[in-house]
Amino acid sequence: QVQLVQSGAEVKKPGASLKVSCKASGYTFTSYNIDWVRQAPGQGLEWMGWMNGNTGNTGYAQRFQGRVTMTRDTSTSTAYMELSSLTSEDAAVYYCARGSSGYLHFWGPGTLVTVSS
């Protein structure tokens, strides 16, 4: 069965960078994209971008361009999302999801990120 296991909760200071991992199993990692979506407390879902598991090609939402980087390690079927220059507005639960041109079928459990000085 498809599983996405994410790294644990993080507490970051303003201005710091964040790196969240998403380890996939139960399917061929290089056959699908990994999308990243975040959800601020009490708010809706916000898409951040996608990464092709095979080529590493990426596409980022405009509001995150220049601040987000999505990478992968195919040897461990793990995707990474790095977000820089954190502010309090980046406090959220960050989800990875197995994607394919917007078809987000399986979601990870989420990683809670707190940003506080």
Next chain:
Amino acid sequence: SYDLTQPPSVSVSPGQTATITCSGDQLGDRYSFWHQQKAGQSPVLVIYQNNKRPSGITERFSGSNSGNTATLTISGTQAMDEADYYCQVWDDSAGVVFGGGTKLAVL
């Protein structure tokens, strides 16, 4: 950018049919998807490509998409269906676009 509009909340009595709408310009020309998110949990895909149900999703969930509106219908609504529901599409410019979400209350 492409925008999707959902009602903030919908209420339904147990056993009745719940209808959640999602509006967007020429939405019917795109595939629509619906995700269910229960309190404190990750989202779960319940409808893909307008009207298909992933394996393991109850037949009580159905979807349609035409004109400017996509609709998620839950028949025989149960207390366990109480959740936030998000419609979603793919836009070639903006990427994945979510609606603002609808809180379904089963009263």
